[in-house]
Amino acid sequence: MGALRLPSLALLLSPCKSLRLVSRPLLLRLRPSTLKPAASVSGGAGSRGLSSHSLAKEESSLPPPSADRKPSLSYEGSVTPRSVDFNAWYLDVIASAELADYGPVRGTMVIRPYGYAIWEAIQEYLNVKFKETGHSNMYFPQFIPYSFIEKEASHVEGFSPELALVTIGGGKELEEKLVRPTSETIVNHMFTQWIHSYRDLPLMINQWANVTRWEMRTKPFVRTLEFLWQEGHTAHATLEEAEKEALQMIDVYKKFAYEQAAIPVIVGRKSRAETFAGAIRTYTIEAMMGDRKALQAGTSHNLGQNFSRAFGTQFTDENGQRQHVWQTSWAVSTRFVGGIIMTHGDDAGLMLPPRIAPIQVIVVPIWKTADEKNGVMNAVSSLKDVLHKADIRVKIDDTEQRTPGWKFNFWEMKGVPLRIEVGPRDVANESVVVSRRDIRGKPGKDFGISMEPSVLVTHIKSRLEEIQTSLLQRATSFRDSNVVDVNSYNELKEAIAQGKWARGPWSASDAEEVKVKEETGATIRCFPFEQPQGQKKCFMTGNPADEVAIFAKSY
Amino acid sequence: MGALRLPSLALLLSPCKSLRLVSRPLLLRLRPSTLKPAASVSGGAGSRGLSSHSLAKEESSLPPPSADRKPSLSYEGSVTPRSVDFNAWYLDVIASAELADYGPVRGTMVIRPYGYAIWEAIQEYLNVKFKETGHSNMYFPQFIPYSFIEKEASHVEGFSPELALVTIGGGKELEEKLVRPTSETIVNHMFTQWIHSYRDLPLMINQWANVTRWEMRTKPFVRTLEFLWQEGHTAHATLEEAEKEALQMIDVYKKFAYEQAAIPVIVGRKSRAETFAGAIRTYTIEAMMGDRKALQAGTSHNLGQNFSRAFGTQFTDENGQRQHVWQTSWAVSTRFVGGIIMTHGDDAGLMLPPRIAPIQVIVVPIWKTADEKNGVMNAVSSLKDVLHKADIRVKIDDTEQRTPGWKFNFWEMKGVPLRIEVGPRDVANESVVVSRRDIRGKPGKDFGISMEPSVLVTHIKSRLEEIQTSLLQRATSFRDSNVVDVNSYNELKEAIAQGKWARGPWSASDAEEVKVKEETGATIRCFPFEQPQGQKKCFMTGNPADEVAIFAKSY
DSSP, X not given: OOSOOOOOGGGGSSOOGGGGGSHHHHTTOOOOGGGOOOOOXXXXXXXXXXXXXXXXXXXXXXXXXXXXXXXXXXXXXXXXXXXXXXHHHHHHHHHHTTOEEEXXXXXXXXXXXHHHHHHHHHHHHHHHHHHHTTOEEOBOOSEEEHHHHTSSHHHHHHHGGGOEEEEEETTEEEEEXXXXXXXXXXXXXXXXXXXXXXXXXXXXXXXXXXXXXXXXXXBTTTBOSEEEEEEEEEEESSHHHHHHHHXXXXXXXXXXXXXXXXXXXXXXXXXXXXSOTTOSEEEEEEEEOTTSOEEEEEXXXXXXXXXXXXHTXXXXXXXXXXEEOEEEEEEXXXXXXXXXXXXXXXXXXXXXXXXXXXXXXXXXXXXXXXXXXXHHHHHHHHHHHHHHHTTOOEEEOOOSSSXXXXXXXXXXXXXXXXEEXXXXXXHHHTEEEEEESSSOSGGGEEEEEEOOHHHHHHHHHHHHHHHHHHHHHHHHHHHHXXXXXXXXXXXXXXXXXXXXXXXXXXXXOHHHHXXXXXXXXXXXXXXXXXXXXXXXXXXXXXXXXXXXXXXXXXX | OOSOOOOOGGGGSSOOGGGGGSHHHHTTOOOOGGGOOOOOXXXXXXXXXXXXXXXXXXXXXXXXXXXXXXXXXXXXXXXXXXXXXXXXXXXXXXXXXTOEEEOSSTTOEEEOHHHHHHHHHHHHHHHHHHHHTTOEEOBOOSEEEHHHHTSSHHHHHHHGGGOXXXXXXXXXXXXXXXXXXXXXXXXXXXXXXXXXXXXXXXXXXXXXXEEEOOOSSOBTTTBOSEEEEEEEEEXXXXXXXXXXXXXXXXXXXXXXXXXXXXXXXXXXXXXXXXXXXXXXEEEEEEEEOXXXXXXXXXXXXXXETHHHHHHTOEEEOTTSOEEEOEEEEEEEETHHHHHHHHHHOBTTBXXXXXXXXXXXXXXXXXXXXXXXXXXXXXXXXXXXXXXXXXXXXXXXXXXXXXXXXXXXXXXXXXXXSEEEEEOHHHHXXXXXXXXXXXXXXXXXXXXXXXXXXXXXXXXXXHHHHHHHHHHHHHHHHHXXXXXXXXXXXXXXXXXXXTTOEEEEEOOOOHHHHXXXXXXXXXXXXXXXXXXXXXXXXXXXXXXXXSOEEEEEOBO
C-alpha cells in the first residue's frame, strides 16, 4: 500500500447536497486512516478507487493511474469492518463489490452488473411464483394525470410530499403529470374499463417497473428517488377473496425470504398508523439487519373498496347488481438487495446465499512457472465445464495482475459462497481445495476433494446447500437473541436503547404509538402472525390486549 | 347481433387531441356500419366492447352490459378486414386481441397481458443472446441533469424537441431533469468513472428500461410517448472493435427477426440524414409491413468518439497514453410487437409465429350432452398435460358462454398458430382434428390425428415448425414482389406511388435526399448490406454510385 489513501463511499454519505450533482469533487475527500485497517493481503499494491481517475485529473501532484489494476475498480484490499462502523461498511461493500454507484441526480442510483444480477435472481424466482399463482405480467404507463392522485383521500396525503411532476413535454408546458410513485390510481382507471361482470373477476396482474418517490434522505438500495420493483394488482368479487390473495402474496414473499435469501423475516400485520395510504390492511415481512434495525422488505395490501369507490370500479354480480370490486396490491423492490447485504455480510464484506449468488463458485488457479500454469489452467478449465454443466454458477479468476491472496480476499469481499483453489500439487493429486465463505480459515476448508466430476459436483452441491441452511440458521439465531419480550413501557425503552427489538402486548391508541416513536425512535413493525397463547395486558395501558406487537427502529 | 354497434378503436385514431385525456367520451362514437362486416359466426351474440361499461353509464337508454360475455372484453365477432382499411384493422386487432389499450395521458399505452407476453418472448430470446455475446445487464436512473443533453451537439438537436422534463420534486421546484429519451449521456457520465485503463475495456452492458419521447403523432406499439426497450451500450479501445460490435448486434437483431419473428428484414446502413443523433454510423433492420410501409425495427450505432469526447471518457492505453473510448449503442423496443402484428396479420386478425406465440395451441372441446362433456373434458385435459410436458404452450377454452364456432374465430383473431378440436366422435376414435391458423378452412385441417402422446406431440411440433417456416416464406415473397429496381427518379416516383419500395443506385446529396422525401414521401431506409455486383450510376445525378439505396414510405 502506498501513502495514498483513497476515500470510501462512507464519506460520501453526508456531503453538501448540491455537490452531489457533480460526482468528481465528492471523491476528493480522503478517508481518515482511523476508519481504514491496514491491508492484510499481499498483492493489493496500489490504491484504486472509484476516484483514482478523478484524483489524477484534479490533483496533478498525484501519480497517474497505472494500467495494471484489474479486476476491481474500487476495491482497495479491504473494507471498513462491519463491527467498526455499520453504515460505512455498507457503503464500502456497495462500492467495492461494484453493486451500485450514485447517479448524477441526487438520490438516484446506478445498479451495476453484480448488484443487478442479485435483482435478476429475485425476479426470476418471484416471476415464476406470480405466474404459478395465476397472475399475468403487463405494463402501465408511468405518467399519470395529476387529478388521479387526488381521488383517494388517504392516498394523496401519503404520496403528495414525494411526487415528481413532469410539467414540460415536447417543448410545451403541460398540465402536470405524475411520474408514478405507485400505480393503484392508473390501474383502477383501466380496471374500470376492463371489468364488467363477475366473470371478469378475479383480475390478477403484475408489472415489473420503475417508480419515483422524491425522498429527502436516501441510501443505496434501501431508499432511492427512483427504484425498481414489481407491483401486483388484483380485483375480486368479495372481501374474503381479496383477503386470501393479500395473505397468499405475503406468504410468497416470506417463502422467498426464507428459502432463497436466507432471511428469517417476521410476517405480520401493520398497525393502523403504518398501513399503506389507501389500504384497509397491510401485511409485511420485517427483516432484522446486522445492526439490528428493521427493514420492511415486502408488503401486501388489502385495499378493500377504497380505490374502487374512488374510481368507480364496478362489476355486475350474479344477481345483476352493480358492486364495487375488492382489491389488493403487493410489492417487493430493489430494497431487498440492501436487505440481503445487511443481513449476511461480515467484516470481510458481502456474504451471499448460494441460491441467489450471481457467482456460486470462484475458481482461483495458482502457479509459478509457465509449465505449472499449463497444467493448472487445463485442470481449471475442465473443472469449470463440469460445474457449469451441473448448473452451478462458476467463474475462473485467471487475471495475472493479482496474487492468489488478493483474489481470495476480493472474492470473499464479493460474497461468493465457495472458492476452489487449484495449484500444481492439486493437479498432480487430481484433487482440489474447497473453501467456504461463511466459515473463514482452516475450519471452512475441505482438502483433497477429488476432481472426478461426479464426486466434485456432489461435494459442491451439498456444500452450497449447507451454506444456504447455515446462513438462515445464523440469521435466525441472531434475530432471536435480539428480540426481547417486554411487559412495561420501561422495559421497551430499555430494549430499544440496547438496539434490540421489543415484543409486547399492545392495545393502546394511535397517539400512544406516536409517543413511543417520539420518545424511543421505535415504531410498530408489525403484529406478528405468530402470537403467544393466553390472556395479555397492554404494556402501555394495562388494558386487555389481543395481540403482541413488535417495536423496533427501522430503515 | 343486436342493433347496438360499438365503436372500433380505429375511430379513435384522430379524435380531438384534448379529448384523449379522458377516455370515456371517446368511446361513445359508434362505428359506421360500412366499416363493419356482418358477424359471420354464431354464438357472438351481443356486442361487448371496451366501451360497453361507459356506454351503459353515460347513455341510460342503452341496455346495461349483460354478465355472460367472456372471455373477450372487446371482440365483437370480427375485426375490420385488413384489406378494407389497414389502419382500422391494426387498431381493431390491438383492441380485440387485448394486446394494448390507451393510457389516460395522451399518447401513452397500457400493454395488456397478451401483448406483454409477446414482448416477454422477445426479451427472453434477446436477453440470452446478449449474455452469450458478453454483455451484462444493469440499470441507469431515468432522471438525467438537463445539462447532459447539451454536451453532444447533434444529440441535443435530435432529441430536444421530444423531451419530457421533471421540474417539481417533493413539492419543490428543481433544476430541470430530463426523463431519459435514451441513455448515452448518463452512460458516458458513469463510464468516465469506471473506465481507467485498456484493461477495463471492452465494457459491454445492456439495460431493459422505459424511455420517454414526447411525440406528437402516436400509434400503439409503433410510436408512443413512453415505450419499453433494451439499450445496449459498449466502450472499446479501437474503432475497429466498436464497428465489429455494432455489426454483431445488428446481426443478433436480424437473426431474431428471421428465426423467431419470421420477419424478413433488410439489413443495411442508414444514410447520413437518417443516422442516429450522435452516431457516426447507424445500422438498421427494415421490415415491410402488410401495407408495404417500412418499419425500422431495430438499430445499432457506431458512436465513434462523439460521446467520449463530449464527456471526457478516456482510458490509458498500453503505452500509457490517454485516449477516448470508441462506443456503440443498440436498441430494440416494444415497436417490434407492432411489426409482428403488421407483418403477419390477415383479414381475420392476428397471426403469430409459433416461436413467439404466447399460446401455440388452443384446444376447443365440443359437446352437447353432459355425458359427452365428461368424455371430451377428460380427453382434453390429458391432451393438455401431454402437450404441456412437451414444452408446447397450450390452453383449453372451456368457457360455456360461447359456441365452438365463436371460439374458432376468436382464437384465430388472436393469432394462435394451431387449434385442436375434440368432439365425442374424436374421443371414440381416439383422434383429434388439428387446424392451422395460416391456412384457413379445409386445406389447413388434419383429420384423425391420433391422441397417442408421442404421435400427437410429433405432429404438433412439426406443424408448428412448418407454420414458422411458412410465415417467413410468405412474408419474404410479399417483400420481394414489392421491391422494385429503379434507374431513374421517375421510376422511383412511380414505384413509391404504387406503394412499393424502390431500390436504386444513389450517390446524390443530402439535399437531394430531402427533395425525394418532400416530393414522394419516401426516405432512404438503408443502403442494404446485400448489394448488386458491378458498376452503378446514381439514378438521380447520373454520377458513379458505389451502392444502391432502398427508398420507401415508413412508419
